[in-house]
Each structure stands twice: as C-alpha cells, then as structure tokens.
Amino acid sequence: MTGESLHLESVAGLVRGLAERRFSSEAVTRHFLDRIARLDARLNSIVTVTAETALDQAREADGRIARGQPRPLEGVPLLHKDIFCTQGVRTACGSRMLDNFVSPYDATVVSRLRAAGAVMLGKANMDEFAMGSSNETSFYGPVRNPWDTERVPGGSSGGSAAAVAARLTPAATGTDTGGSIRQPAALCGITGLKPTYGRVSRWGMIAFASSLDQAGPMAVSAEDCAHLLRAMAGFDERDSTSMNRPVPDYVAALEAPVDGLRVGLPREWFGEGLDAGVAEVVESAVAVLRELGAEVREVSLPHVGLSVPAYYVVAPAEASSNLARYDGVRFGYRCKDPRDLHDLYVRSRSEGFGAEVKRRILIGTYALSAGYYDAYYRKAQQIRRLIREDFLRAFETVDVLAGPTSPTPAFRIGERTRDPVSMYLSDVNTIAANLAGLPALSMPAGFTAGLPVGLQLVGRDFDEGRLLGVAHRFQQATDWHRRVPPGFE
Amino acid sequence: MQWEPVIGLEIHAQLSTRSKIFSGAPTAYGAEPNTQASLIDLGFPGVLPVLNEAAVRLAVRFGLAIGATVARRSIFARKNYFYPDLPKGYQISQYEAPVVVGGSLTIHPEGGESRRIGITRAHLEEDAGKSLHEDFQGMTGIDLNRAGTPLLEIVSEPEMHSAREAVAYMRALHVLVRYLRICDGNMQEGSFRCDANVSVRPKGEAAFGTRTEIKNLNSFRFVERAIQYEIERQIDVLEGGGTVVQETRLYDPDRDETRPMRTKEEANDYRYFPDPDLLPLVVPEAMVEAERQALPELPEARKARFVEDYGLKPADAMQLAFDRDTADYYEAVARVCGDARLAANWVNVELAAALNREGLDVACSPVSAERLGGLLARIADGTISGKIAKQVFEKMWTEGTEADVIIEREGLRQITDTGALEALVEEVIAANPKQVEQYRAGKGKLLGFFVGQVMKATQGKANPAQVNQLLKKRLDE
C-alpha cells in the first residue's frame, strides 16, 4: 500500500503493516493529521487536534516496534470523543461550560487505549454533553455528514462517526446512552458497538445518564471494533458499576461461524415510521444473513414501543443531577461579576449550557420533584424492567435480534431542531438496548438514495463477541463498509 | 396551660475510617485547605464513587449494638441541592432504604429516671466541605477537605421531653460510639454534631406541634441551652396567640438564642432518587457475623456487672464503665490487686486526678494497669498503708517504675515487727507523761495523739491498726 492510500487501511491492516514495518507509525500519523488539516473544514468533526503529542506517541511506538516490543494497537492512530477526560488536553464535552476545561486526569478508556499503544490524534466533536441525535447541539457547531454535507451525521458521537467515515482516522471512541454510537454509525456508514452496561469503565467519561452510558468503539469494520474493544473493555475498580468478569479475545472470536445462528426480527422495529428505502436495505441484509446460514424468525418485544418515553424520563432525571456539579466554582464556565451566590449559579449555568441541555435538565428536575417522582421516574424504571424482560424472553428462542438501526437515513441539518420529540424519535430503535443494558451493534447494510443504512444487532448480556462475529461474517460477504464517501477517497 | 416539649435528635457521627466514604483520599483533620480533597471529593467531570468497606462495617457494628435490624439490602440515593460546600450539587446519602433500622438506647437524665429512647434509623452518607466566611477579598472561601468524610446519621424517635433528656441521649450516644470505636467523638473538630427537632404541644395532646430544626449543635451545653431556649420561645409564641413557623434555626452561643437561618432551604425539594453510580448495598452475612462476634460488652451491661460482681456503687460503676479504655484499665487493675473496690476507688480518684492534671487519656497513662494493680496489691497485703501508697504512686508516675522497686528502695515497707513497735510505744509514753495522765483520767480521745506520735516516729511506715492495738493495751494496763 502506498503512502497516499494509508487511510484506506483497516485497524487490523495497520497493526500488521506496522509490525512488518511496511510503514512507520509516524508516517501513518502524519498522513491522518494531514487529511484532518485538509478535509475536516468540510465536516467540523474534530474540535481539538493534538498533533504534537500524536507525533511523539507515534515515534515512541516506532521505537517499541523497532525493539520488537509492540503492544496490541501499537502506533495505530485514533480519535477520542470529547466526552473522555484527557489529561493536559481540553475536554469540552461539546459545551461552552467546559470550553476552558483542561482535564487533570485520563479516563480509563483513554489510558487503556494508550497502554495498548494507540496514538491519539485529537478529540471529536459531539452533541453538548452527549444530548442530541444530530450533532447540532454542540457549542462548536454542527458536524456534517460526509455522504452529504447538508445532512447530519447523527449523534451524539457524530464527530467520531463522520471522521471515521471520511477516513480522517482509522477508528474512534464513542459513547452511547440512547443510541449515540449506533445511530451516527448507521447514518455515516460505519460500524459501531455499544457494549453491555458494565463492560467498559465509565471512569473519566463525563456522565450524561449514569445507568445508561456506555463507551464503545467506532470503526470501519467489526474486525476493527474488535481490536479496539479488546483494549477498552474490562473491570475497573474505579467504577462501581464495572463488571468483574474476564474479557474474551474479541479478535480471535471473529471467525465463529454464523451457521445455525438464530436471528430474531422484532416486529415492532418494522412498523410505522420506517422509511421504505431503509426497510428494503434491511431486508436484503437479512437475506445475506440467511445465505450465511442463519435461521431467521419474527419475534416480539411488546413493551419496546415505550422505550423512548421511558428514556426521556430516566435520562434527563439522571442528567439533571449529574450536571449539577457545573456551578462555576471549581472548574468550567463562570459568569462575569456575579452579584451573589445565586447569581453565580444561575448565570454560570444559564450562559454555560445550551438550549437542549437546559431543556433536559428542566424535564429531569420536574420528573424527580416532589409529587411527580412516582408518576415519572418510578414508572419509567418499571417500564424499563418490562423492556428488559421482553428481551430476555426473546433470547430464549433466538441468539441475536436484528433490525434497522435508525428508521430513516440521515436527515437534513435543521430539519428536526424545531421539534424535540421528532428528534427524540430518531433513536426509537436504539434506546431499548440502553434501558435493558444489552450489547448492540450497528453495521453498514447498504444505501438508500445515496445515504448509508445501518443494520442493528442486539445480543445477550456480554455477548459482544457474537455480535462482532456475525458482523464480521456479514462484512466478509459484503463491501458496504468499504465504501468511502465521494470527495474523501 | 401546661406544655409538653417533644424533641428528636439527628446526630451525625463521623466514622473513624482511614479513607473517605467514596474515595481513597485521607480523612485527617486540620490539613491545609483542599489538600485532602481528591478529584472524586471535588466532583470533577467523569469521576465515580466507590464505597469504603470500613464505613459499612462500622455502621453494622452500631446497628448490632443498639439492637437494630441491619438491612440485608440498602440503597444510596442522591439528595440534590446547590450549596458551595457540596461539590457535586448532590449529597450521596441513604433515603428510603437505610442500612440500620430500629433499635434503642438507654439514657440517664441528670436527676431523672433512666429510660430507653427509640432510634428510628441510622444511615450512611458523605459529609460536605466547609465554607469559611472570613474575608477573602470580600468573598467566602471553600475548603473541601471534609467533603466525602463518612458520616453515620443517627435519627432518634421524637421521644424526649426536656432539654435535659436530649442531652442525656446525646451523652449516651457519645459514650456508645466511642465505646464501639466507630467515632472519635471529638466535638470541637465536628466529629459528633447534632441537629435538634423541637416542638411543643399542650400536655395530654397526642398530635405533634409544628417543629423547628436547630442545626449544627456541637457541644452538650449548646444542645441543652439551644433546646431550652427554643422550647421557651415556642411556648411564648403560642401563649401570645401566635403560631410556630416550621423552619431551620441556628443557635448563637454568644447571645444564647436561636434565630432563623438566612439562607432559606429553598422549598426543601431534594429530588431524592437512587444514585445510578452505586448498585444496591448488600451487607455480607460474614461481615455481620464477624461484627457480632467482635462486639464488646456494652457500657450498660458492663456497669451492671461492676455493680453486681464487684459490689461497686452505681455511680462509681458508671464512671468506670462508660469509657471503654477506663473500664478495661479498671478491670486489669482489679484483677492484679484482687480488690475490686480498692481498684475502683483508685482509678476513679487518684488516677483520674493525675490524668486530669496532665490532660492525658487513660490509654496514655504513664502508670500501666498492671503496675497500679501491683501497687494496690501492696495495700491489700498490708505491705504499705494507703497513705504511703499515694507517695509511691507519685514516684511511679514520674519515674515509670514498679511499686515494689520504689517500696524497697525507699524503705517504705510497713513496720510490723511487734518488738520494734513496742519499743516505740514505750518511748512515746515516756516522753508524754501529762497526756498519759489525762488519758488515764478518762480522756480517751487522746489515743489518736499517741498513734500520731508513733506514726511520726516511723515516718508513717507503722501499721496504724497494730500501733493502735499496742498502745491501747499498754495505756489501759
């Protein structure tokens, strides 16, 4: 492979090429830094480029490779969503509130990937505090979809998704509270995985809704995601909700056969609101799974229709509390010349947060307030259990569930900003997996009207390996994931 | 009208752990501002709490000691409110499902009847930081060293009816938490603080009156004064035809009065909900069992045993039993010297005075229990008198030597040789013929004079009883 096409290499290909010293990490890193400098103006996918650190890390990686001591991701560049704390580097979380926040510590995801030898290119744009489905709520402006720059990339990990799709980075980290990895992965034509709740540490990942948030990999292929997840996953004593169980070798597990796999299609995901073009793409993707030997049958998740309403209670409620720490006292934005303490709080928060964040804080505050707790928060947590039970029942007869990640392809910038509820409905198929805590993946399944369509797979608790394996087999039989947006080849 | 005060106390006891309740930061008191506050205690973006095992263990110990139920499963909740000493904008506490439920405590009000007070619950929570209101460029300074220190909040039933009972309850709890070694009880440093809920109602009425809460009382005296003031204030308001306003008040010790807090607790909508960062707390059965096994004999039981087995007066027994180190010390002394009442007297009087003089805790006494026991054994076996023993004790205190060494070195052994004493008796009689005459004429009180003369001649080393007997025998001849 020549230097000009290094960006078309997969993570696996880079690992091999670096180990065989066909190219250096410094060359790879420079190549991606150069692409970012040339092309990101069209996308606005990256908010901070850490070029110098990246080159230092790349040279260090080259040294280790030369000494024959490469680590699993030695010298592979990647981007971190700007929700992960990075020591010495601004961590703004898409918000004016943290525009001046240089983190004094690293998130576990960041330190684990670093310990595996990965090189950090910079920080990816995102919806403010991960609250959004279109990347339009970022303080740093909207991210554009590389397949059509008039359209949104999805959100909240829109910067990560757009940058991977445009080959500005081989891979990126993302976080997913209600679909924030999978929906942008689908809308940008890449692969993204939300692991089981508790699989990846939340330490240093700025909290949106603590019982739903999970970090995961975003890359071109399932194989690349497996490489990242292997480094990211695992028990962390700094996170009480992190599960202490061994991490399988996701890369080695990719080769498991699909033959005999039982795939369930929840009929609720194929109903009203599903774009006809998306439905067609999903059907043909399911046909591919069948050809690979999967047994496909229809199943039902009776309560899944209530996942969006339940989510829009649980997530804002937790967020309203999680975001109380932004008070202008210890870090972050502080208003000018506060008259008194109350003024300091109210103006710092009102000026520091954007409209969508404030809207969700208000909804969450209301849902938790005296007299409404039972009707909203408690009710939503009960619905949540019913939804999880639906999934567990389905998994008695099938191994994975499949359906459209998003009911529509990428929509136009500004199209849904006027109506919060219509925006919330872009996550109608992804939210249930967060409420239930289950692993879920989105992979490129084809195109409709020139826009990518994602197929979502949901698995049992801690069954990430199977999801990645199915996606890998699918990607060996198809080439949707290898398509590069015009202008970014 | 006759009024009946109704008082309930919420006591915050800082648990004696090395690290904080949700972080590995140290809990030492008095450090430079914000040098004991980790990123977790400061509530930085992205940080997460992890519960300290010792905090749970100490709460379990307390629960067992008051005969409460230790909840198999309890929940940490967030209490949401904005205040600069509360870094996250919420306090992690327990709300609907506390770790300790029920139980009771015996109190001994001064001049009143001992009785049991019910405890509603005790729950784990994190402490807040401190606001320093001294002038910092016209601003308030925030020190978050204390943020995240583990607290056990112990909530009593509203079962006390006077300031005196409230203080007795607080004292009994103070004794207990120190006994259990779960809290150092240091009130100056804020390790043991009290909020008092006070209301009054016409005597005989079952319904409660409107209550006020007096916050942050950090001494027994203040608790008593503040509650007394508040009771009188509420009665005045009601008798003047007014109504008591439910509010939070502060006690001002300088003016000896309570007044409403200026920062109103904004409508008190704390929006409690289960903390999503923390899974349910399931207390391991093994922990409960281990704590049950290790539970010391408690102050009330120990006091009863001292009265029963050692024949001590209840007041003496209480003084010894209500401090665990003192009680342990006392029992060691009694065991070594074999005379429990003598030991009680010495520990409560001589030792207490010496410790008090030097401001020492019994655990730091320069005279160990074994050595004090050794000294008292010499009184018991007649080697020295009680009076000489006091001299020996002073020397033991400063020199750190054993009683026997001092007794031998100084030649303080009592003279019990009858021949030697008889000779001295003869000398004294010979030297005081006038007194002998008066004595024999019926002035029997003069016997004391002769005993004194003999004791003087032996520098106190004679056995007074023996001298007495010999003198009597000789004079009455």
Add this chain to the structure above:
Amino acid sequence: MSLSDEQVSAIAELARLSVPRDALRGLAQELSAILDFVAQMNAVDTSGVEPMAHPQDVPQRLRPDEVTETIDRARYQAVAPAVSHGLYLVPRVIE
C-alpha cells in the same frame, strides 16, 4: 400535561437556570409536549413491577479502607475560576 409558566419558573429555580420572561411560554409548551409524549407510559399497568435502577442485578462492590489518592491541589485548582490561599472563592455566603 400542561405546565404553567409559574411551574416552569419554579423548576428552573430548583435547577438554578434562568428563563427569560419572553421565552417562558415557548419553553412551557415545549416541555409540556415532551411530558405529553412521555405520558404514553401510562398505557401500561406496572403495578407490582419492581423498578429497575440498573441493568445488572448485582450488589455493590466494596473498596478496602486504604488511602490510595495522591492529591495535587495546584493541578486541580489550575482550572478553577477563582482561588486564594488554596480555597475556592464564591460570592459571600451568609448563613
């Protein structure tokens, strides 16, 4: 469910957010629309269903009581808006 302007103001005050007078009505309508949407939950009878706070039904792990944090005040306070003598500064608080 329709929120009044006063309710929105009260919630905003609890959350320490300000809502400009002229934006109050619009926000109240937006929030009411969200609450209407959320009210779909009432279609399901959930009596007897244990609320689910966490996906994983496992107990909390406990940490040994050890000092593990090293504290670097200067670094932590480098991002603070106002400090003096190691203290965070806020406008004067009167109790």
